[in-house]
Amino acid sequence: MHYITSERIQVGAIYGGKTRVRPVWFIWSGKKYHVYKVNHMWKEGNGREVLVFFSVSDQANTYLLCYNALDMEWTICGTYTEG
Amino acid sequence: MSSADRERVIMHVDMDAFFASVEQRTNPALVGKPLVVSGAGKRTVVTTASYQARSYGIKSGMPLFEAKRRCPDLLCVQANIPKYVDASFRVLDILQATTPDVEVYSIDEAFLDVTGSLLLFKGAENIARMIKEGIWDDLRLTCSIGIAPNKLLAKLASNLEKPGGLRIISQDEIPSLLENLSVEQMWGIGPRLAKYLNAMGVFSCGQLGRVPARLLERRFGIMGRMLHNMARGADDSPVVRFGTEPDAKSMGHTMTVQRDLKSRKEISWYIFLLSEMLGRRLRSGGYAGRTVALTLRYTDFHTFSRRMTLKRHINTGPQIHEAAMRILGGIRLRDPVRLVGVSLANLARGAIQIPLFEDERRKVEVILAMDRVNNRYGDFTLSWGPFVGSQMSRAVTPRWRPGGVKFLCPIL
DSSP: OEEEEEEEOEEEEEESSTTSEEEEEEEETTEEEEOOEEEEEEEEEETTEEEEEEEEEOSSOEEEEEEETTTTEEEEEEEOOOO | OOHHHHHOOEEEEEETTHHHHHHHHHOGGGTTSOEEEEOSSTTOBEEEEOHHHHTTTOOTTOBHHHHHHHOTTOEEEEOOHHHHHHHHHHHHHHHHTTOSOEEEEETTEEEEEOGGGTTTTTSHHHHHHHHHHHHHHHHOOOEEEEEESSHHHHHHHHHHTTTTOEEEOOGGGHHHHHHTOBGGGSTTOOHHHHHHHHHTTOOBHHHHHHSOHHHHHHHHTHHHHHHHHHHTTOOOOOOOOTTOOOOOSEEEEEEEEEEEEOSHHHHHHHHHHHHHHHHHHHHHTTEEEEEEEEEEEETTOOEEEEEEEEEEEEOSHHHHHHHHHHHHHTOOOOSOEEEEEEEEESOEETOOOOOSSHHHHHHHHHHHHHHHHHHHHOTTSSOOGGGTTOEEEEEOOTTOOTTSOOEEEEEO
């Protein structure tokens, strides 16, 4: 995992359905990435803050996105590498 | 065999290489590769190994350097406990859809009493397949399932067919299965006990079952009767429904430090940290305790505990720290310390009395105010001076259960 300082990003997401929220694209550093697959999602709570993490892949790479349910804000936390 | 065993259908669900599988799911680049999940720091041990890593002889509890020696291409991922806790709760939801009688044994294991669900779901095997499909659909994870008349045999059954297996032990099969089963394979018989039994000429469960119970009791005390029953596949223990578990008898935390502690001042810092984590956990469950225990491990791995019973119940970090420091004061340290543990036993709920004196009352009010802030903004948002500047990360013990351990500890 290559962590980066959380950067705010723009995200297009579908709300509802089985997973409640699912990112379908995101814009990071001016480039638009289409989410090909949501690999895994999980929630973390600390105090009243609830963060929902999404491991998502486009056709080439895997990224870790985070949705802060309290602030309704999306950030990118890192890109996945081997180990 | 008890009559209760004849009527029950018990299922043991064991997630396959749970932490490693969740990591492989999160990062597809890890799929099919030798991978271990471990703690932070250089002196950490393997928490879970993927099946690819296990083929190199790597197993849980092995020091990471040893694992890397066995497999130079080994990939290591630092444990992310909230991720596994979330997955564990999702598995629990799937299990509870088949029966309310689900006992969460650990973060990746559960027992189910499906006796009452057999008609509804057309048999135990069908329930097991539904569970496997449900977990695969939701999480893309696999599990091994054992079905038997009791918990002991259900656990054995799931272990016999790993990974991804489904094994049923029927009532009729029990004597023949146990006859040649080595005693180490039975749940509850560890390597040390097995060695004792082997020294008595007992290698299989069949042989163990033929040893008179009285002889085993003389040799092993209460455990002797249990061994006698285990060898015959008998187990009356109930499936304890999630949320109805009995109150905790003790709570504690241990921590392996990144560099050996040579001074009492350094040890004191860790004792304070562990006491604070423990105090917060005790208060969140409404517990207080009277017996404080301090555990230390020297660099040569010699581990020992000393305890002290107080006159009144306590549940705050500073109180636990003070008692543990009194214990430390009575220990002559012969070597540097690599592990520190603090625990509290003799637990009771609602045992804290409102202090009589103003000073004491104000101390309690400060602690409660800190709890309110930390409940809202997260653990260690407001804490004691010595912890300022420490980077916090979540940690968990392998024996974690939902609703059990959840705390932050510093990365050092």
